[in-house]
Amino acid sequence: MADQLVALGLVLVCAVVFAVNGIRHRRKAEDTTGVEDTTGVPVFKAFSDEVGRVAEEGRTIHVSLGSGDILDEQGMVSVAALHGLSALTELSAAYDSPPLITTGNPTLYLLAENQIRDAYARLGSPDNYRFGTVRYVAPTPIIYAAAAATLAYDESLGVNINLGSFDQEVSLLTHAAVTNKVTLLGGAASPTGAAALYPVLGPSQVAIGEELFSGGAEVIRRSAFWAGLATQDILRWLVVVGIVAAAVASLLGLGG
Amino acid sequence: MFRWFLPTLFAVIVGLLVLLGSLLPIPTLASLRADLLSGAAVIASFAMVLAFANVLRVHFGRLVAKQAKSVHATGQRFASLILLLSAIASFVLVLLQGPEGIASQTIVEGVLIPGQSALLALTAVTLVLTGARILRTRWRASSVLFLVVALLVLWTTVGIGTPSGIGMPSGIGTPALVYPGILETVMRFVNAVATGGMRGLLLGVALGTVITGLRIIVGIDRPHSGG
Numbered sequence: 208m209a210d211q212l213v214a215l216g217l218v219l220v221c222a223v224v225f226a227v228n229g230i231r232h233r234r235k236a237e238d239t240t241g242v243e244d245t246t247g248v249p250v251f252k253a254f255s256d257e258v259g260r261v262a263e264e265g266r267t268i269h270v271s272l273g274s275g276d277i278l279d280e281q282g283m284v285s286v287a288a289l290h291g292l293s294a295l296t297e298l299s300a301a302y303d304s305p306p307l308i309t310t311g312n313p314t315l316y317l318l319a320e321n322q323i324r325d326a327y328a329r330l331g332s333p334d335n336y337r338f339g340t341v342r343y344v345a346p347t348p349i350i351y352a353a354a355a356a357t358l359a360y361d362e363s364l365g366v367n368i369n370l371g372s373f374d375q376e377v378s379l380l381t382h383a384a385v386t387n388k389v390t391l392l393g394g395a396a397s398p399t400g401a402a403a404l405y406p407v408l409g410p411s412q413v414a415i416g417e418e419l420f421s422g423g424a425e426v427i428r429r430s431a432f433w434a435g436l437a438t439q440d441i442l443r444w445l446v447v448v449g450i451v452a453a454a455v456a457s458l459l460g461l462g463g
Numbered sequence: 464m465f466r467w468f469l470p471t472l473f474a475v476i477v478g479l480l481v482l483l484g485s486l487l488p489i490p491t492l493a494s495l496r497a498d499l500l501s502g503a504a505v506i507a508s509f510a511m512v513l514a515f516a517n518v519l520r521v522h523f524g525r526l527v528a529k530q531a532k533s534v535h536a537t538g539q540r541f542a543s544l545i546l547l548l549s550a551i552a553s554f555v556l557v558l559l560q561g562p563e564g565i566a567s568q569t570i571v572e573g574v575l576i577p578g579q580s581a582l583l584a585l586t587a588v589t590l591v592l593t594g595a596r597i598l599r600t601r602w603r604a605s606s607v608l609f610l611v612v613a614l615l616v617l618w619t620t621v622g623i624g625t626p627s628g629i630g631m632p633s634g635i636g637t638p639a640l641v642y643p644g645i646l647e648t649v650m651r652f653v654n655a656v657a658t659g660g661m662r663g664l665l666l667g668v669a670l671g672t673v674i675t676g677l678r679i680i681v682g683i684d685r686p687h688s689g690g
Contacts, residue, residue: 417667
């Protein structure tokens with residue numbers, strides 16, 4: 208019960224800090240219209256840059272979103288990945304050269320399809336959505352990765368974006384992309400997924416860990432997303448202070 | 464209004480109830496949370512049916528599509544045919560016998576599990592190849608450090624260079640038999656730094672998860688209705 212109350216306290220602290228930051232960023236956005244902030248994670252900008260290049264070459268972008276279930280703890284990673292891809296989906300719909308999106312989870316498949324359909328609907332051409340743009344591939348992460356990797360051989364891919372909930376199985380996707388000389392971009396939240404992506408992606412091509420959550424702020428540019436990032440920064444310092452305090456208390460023989 | 468307001472209102476109410484049901488020791492809220500999660504499981508099952516239909520439609524489309532005659536296109540069609548047949552056969556078998564039936568279990572134990580094991584073994588190879596590519600993509604001190612640490616961990620885990628060779632129990636003690644003290648000290652340092660880094664990474668992800676969830680619960684973020 209004590210754990211539950213501590214968790215509730217943490218959620219309330221998060222909510223208050225988020226609300227304060229939200230108000231601050233809203234005012235800042237009104238005061239500094241036209242001034243663009245950046246999160247310092249360039250990979251999200253690169254997504255939309257690739258759309259034009261790939262459309263000119265007559266190729267396709269393959270986005271693999273992983274197998275993060277919306278109903279479990281990986282759900283928010285998948286939602287953050289979809290935020291990071293929103294500029295890409297909007298621009299792809301505008302060029303009418305939709306990406307090929309694959310997922311390994313049914314709920315994520317529905318969300319991704321919804322995002323693409325909405326992008327077409329916002330342009331006033333919902334009928335242009337083509338079936339097969341979003342594909343559900345397989346239910347387990349390893350089979351999903353192996354099956355999605357075959358697209359690098361079967362389709363004419365220009366870019367392969369692996370963004371979402373991945374573990375070491377992402378190396379099957381990156382290997383297929385490297386073998387077929389497909390440009391790679393991506394990001395993973397888990398340490399094993401990040402470790403598999405890090406060696407094949409340059410510093411400006413990858414988002415590791417919490418960087419994945421900055422995609423919304425970078426491409427959607429709404430004050431709520433910037434407020435979320437500022438809240439994350441403040442909470443991170445609170446966690447650091449908490450860890451140091453706990454270490455000092457333990458060193459002094461205080462507490463448990 | 465119906466496009467985004469009602470789904471958002473529903474998401475906010477359900478999100479708040481599930482959150483409070485998890486955090487507050489009130490039996491009514493806990494029971495409501497359990498009911499809502501059961502409802503979510505039913506919706507997820509329906510999503511699975513839609514996803515299965517997507518698989519069938521994509522591969523049926525590939526099967527009947529007019530393609531240039533080539534070995535590669537024939538191979539693709541053949542793969543789609545095999546996938547369609549096995550998907551439909553598995554579906555019918557599970558419908559007839561249930562997921563616990565003999566045929567269903569045989570498919571899981573005889574095909575799925577060995578297949579996944581083989582693919583997992585393959586990731587070991589692709590990971591090694593990926594690691595070897597690091598000096599091509601990132602020629603800098605951190606890349607060398609990455610490789611050195613990866614090799615050290617590999618060495619101490621499989622026990623190469625020990626009297627019994629590969630297959631020794633994992634852990635830092637094994638090569639330390641041959642190189643007493645040095646490797647043990649190095650690996651203690653590496654493990655401490657790696658554990659610290661990993662916890663830092665996971666804490667960052669946890670904070671990002673909380674904030675993303677919070678945005679959905681207060682209705683600012685609407686991934687379910689395109690907002």
